[in-house]
Amino acid sequence: MTGPHQTATEAWPQFVRALNGITDPVARAVLDLHSADTEPVGRGECQGCDIDGHEAERPFWPCRTVVTVAGLFGIEFPDFRNAEQYPGRR
Ligand SMILES: [Zn+2]
Secondary structure, eight states, X not given: OOOHHHHHHXXXXXXXXXXXXXXXXXXXXXXXXXOBSSSSOOSOBBXXXXXXXXXXXXXXXXXXXXXXXXXXXXXXXXXXXTSSOOTTOO
């Protein structure tokens, strides 16, 4: 088994690759809408979520929509909360 650091840094690109592999047209449209504002895809903000009010902030990518769609395709969003760093974090 790998340690938490290795898991976090490897799990991120795996998650992104798995998302990119989804070909269902509806899911693809939703995922393309809810894309990250960073390239390569990192811990940026979702560009697709509607926000309300002057104080509102866009959610980090992946937003709940992306995580939900991913879950429908059996793709689990890796839990980075205990990792010391997010890959691609700004
Ligand atoms: Zn979103």
